[in-house]
Amino acid sequence: MIAVLPIIIGEKNPVLRQKTKKVPRITKDILKLIDDMDATREHAVGAGIAAPQVGRSERLCIAMINKRAVPLINPFITRRSDKMETGEEGCLSLPDVWIQVPRSKEIDLQYQDAKGRKQELTLSDWDARVVQHEVDHLDGVLIVDYAL
């Protein structure tokens, strides 16, 4: 059964501030976590969700890319453009908080898909913003850290 999970809330919550650990192997537990995280994201109407937001410590997130929810296992941003763009962001873990966040306009992303295959993408604009937000979560970074 796919479950909607409780979302961890609060900028000082240590669960949201931990650095996540690489997923060594894509087990049934990981695939179930992906399904549950996506159901949780959909239920909360978010553009993405990261494992710490549901109390887990795996380097795993889901991001809307090209209007589809894509699970990103062990994602790393391997290039960030110098060209930046500032835009308003919210976060499922920070209700009613909206912050202007500068992000690279374009990024290169490496990750594994749900079958464990290595994938590489070049993303720009909104897709790049969503992925930078989610990968930040995996390093314990929240949008409030960008507040002036």
Ligand SMILES: [Zn+2]
């Ligand atoms: Zn967030």
